[in-house]
Amino acid sequence: MTLRTWQLRLSLGIALLTTLAFALPLGYAARQQAADRAQQRSERRAAALVTVLAATRDPGAVRAAWRSTGEDAASTCVRVPGDADVGRCRAPGSALGQASREGRTVRARAVDGQDVLLLPVRLPDGRTAFVESLVREAEKTDGVAAAWTVLAGAVAALTLIAAMGADLITRRLVRSAGELVRAASAVGQGELGVRVPVGGPQEVRKVAAAFNTMTDRIAGLMQSEREFAADLSHRLRTPLTALKLDLDTVEGPAADRLRAAVTALDQQVTHLIGLTRKGSADASPVPGQGTELTTAVGTRMAFWATLARAQGRPCDVTVDSVPVTVDVGEEEVVAALDALLGNVFRHTPMGTRCEVYAGLLDGVPSLVVEDGGPGIPLQEAASVRGHSGGASSGLGLDIAARVAAEAGGRLLVGTSRHGGAQLLLRLGGEQAGPRHRTATGKVPGGASPAGDASF
Template sequence: MRRRLALLVAAAMVLVLAAFLVPLALLLRAAAEDRAVAAALVQAQSLGALVATADAQSLRLTVEQANVDGAHPVTVYLPGGGTVGAAVAATPAVRLAAQQGSFTVAHADGREIVVAVQGLPGGTAVVRSFVPEADLRRGVTRSWLVLAAVGAGLLLLGLAVADRLAVAVVRPIRTLAAVSEALSAGELDRRAPARDGPPEVRAVAAALNRLAARIRDLLRQEREAAADLSHRMRTPMTALRLDAEGLADPGDAARMLRHVDALDRALTAVIEDARRERAAPSCDAAAVVAGRIAFWAVLAEDQGRAVRCELDPGPLPVAASAADLAAAVDALLGNVFAHTDEGTGFSVSLLGTARGADLVVEDDGPGIAPSAGERGVSGGGSTGLGLDIARRTAESTGGRMTVAGSRVTLELLTDR
């Protein structure tokens, strides 16, 4: 934008300078021609007055002195056919002037000036002077160079002023872009300066600040709503705990209580996570995935499922919180247990990459429907949110989720 503004100003100034300087240059050239012709005409007229009053000797001396001192050769054609001054044959202009009077004639190499002196006893005398082209253009080149220098100086000055004005406009826009990028990265405390730049840019900055404040309020309300919803689940969970404690079989009671305790910890983590201001998340994917596999391996053993694991020992830092990554792993493994028959084996692979880590979960079942992964869409009668949780976790790190048959791959990046 800065370059475009400079080009726009340069084009406008070139047009203005051309409209001003070209006519001025032509006027200077015409003035130089008129000045040279006027000087020669005055000289010829003064000699014409001398022809009418002076004797032949005085006239000859005066004309010779004029030719020595002057820049233009002068010739006087007397009525009897004699000449005084420069030896130049009578031209058609001289013969015409003897009949019709004084005038000037333009030639390719200069300007011819003829002055008729009438009323002499022997007829009409003619004074001829010739101004060469070099004298007609004397000083014009220098004047044009001065005009060109002035024009170039004005153009450079205009470009400098335009560049400063462009900077005053572009800098606030770049600031707005930087603030927008920061807001998109989750830095909701960033605000744009609302006093820089032209009024339109200030209005955009004020609107962006209001939008950021509104987004922050909406996220706070969403976190509070999620925390309240999670807290409401404690009542049925308490009833479930009491039912578990009342089981007759101590083994079943202990197992159910372990599940209730795990659910209680999950709800507590949800509440704390919902009410916490989000910073740039990070966790060790190797530790999180290993922990979740250990949890699901117990249930897999009860159902006779073969578990195949290939885990990088780590550490494998990724740009996701431990809770979000654990939720994604639980969603993928939960789908295996929910949508495949008991005894169906599955594999989990976590390998480090140059940019982070790749998590692959694959089961031996029939595969996942092509529409799976869309929020609210399920091919197995569920809510359709499990794969969406995994997808959003991968995308929050800057990666992606891909589904191919029964194989789900999460690309987890280290830095968003």
């Protein structure tokens, strides 16, 4: 339920209850007034005959006066002791006795269920005559239906006016909240220049001002981060240039390895400078422009093969023969591979075995790096926080986890079949194709249908 719908229902309920609280007593009062008017009319009809009885006791005169009342004659009657009743009398005998004893007007219930007024009249000879007047049922409800109709219309009109007023206020509030939601979504997509107009109720204005302050702060921090990264990258250029010049004077196999390493480092620095110039929004991957995982890993492993041979490390590389595409750039795939293998080379003794696999793992594009070192003691914490423990800073795992998240996957940390660390990058969702490996991420004894390379 939206805020506008909730507010509209609440306003309708409150307005309806408020108007009914006034309308119901008014309707009851209108009904009571109609009943009082009916009784007053009945009393007026009886009063005319009481005047006649006070003037004469002649039955003929009384009957003539009764007939002269016209339509009212059907609702009245006169009872004179010793004479025949004039008109149709309805009051029971008990009511006659009560009226005679009390000497006042009595309201009684007739045999047919209708209300009658019984007026006692004292005659000069001491006897008591009675004048009856029927309280008509139609007169009891005269005007009540019209009053209820007016009250119902008033209730509907007031409820509608209250709902329209509440909806107008709610739309203003929802409009301000909607602008805040759209701005937050834009900031989440990297548009840090978006700001929210400060308007609406006081609470909404405070939220909008706080949001704008937060966005300014985020933009400032990101700008500072880009400037720092750019400055650091440029500072690295100077020693790299000097190192390249010095390597030109060195000959032999070691010089070739050093030149390859320096060239790779220079490429990474250039890439970092480009990212800081474009900003994080421009550096995000473009949907539909992915990287062929097996090709990228196979090409990069040519560089790591040289280092592995230099340290005496057996390094088995397995890549699927079927192309596997992931939704991140080639630089990101290479950065993740470098981060994971860099941890292996830095935190395991020389000569420790390592294995690399790239391809489909249970139908999911995956990159697996295993080693025979001491392993990672806090595996679950490392996969969540990107910190491997010990003397490691955890930055390598942070880089790998970020790349996996950008590809729509995650980083899993486990134990390899050699007792060391197993780092599994799931780089996206399931894809159609042969499933060459099981979910354990183990290399099945070199029995992969892809080509294996050992260094």
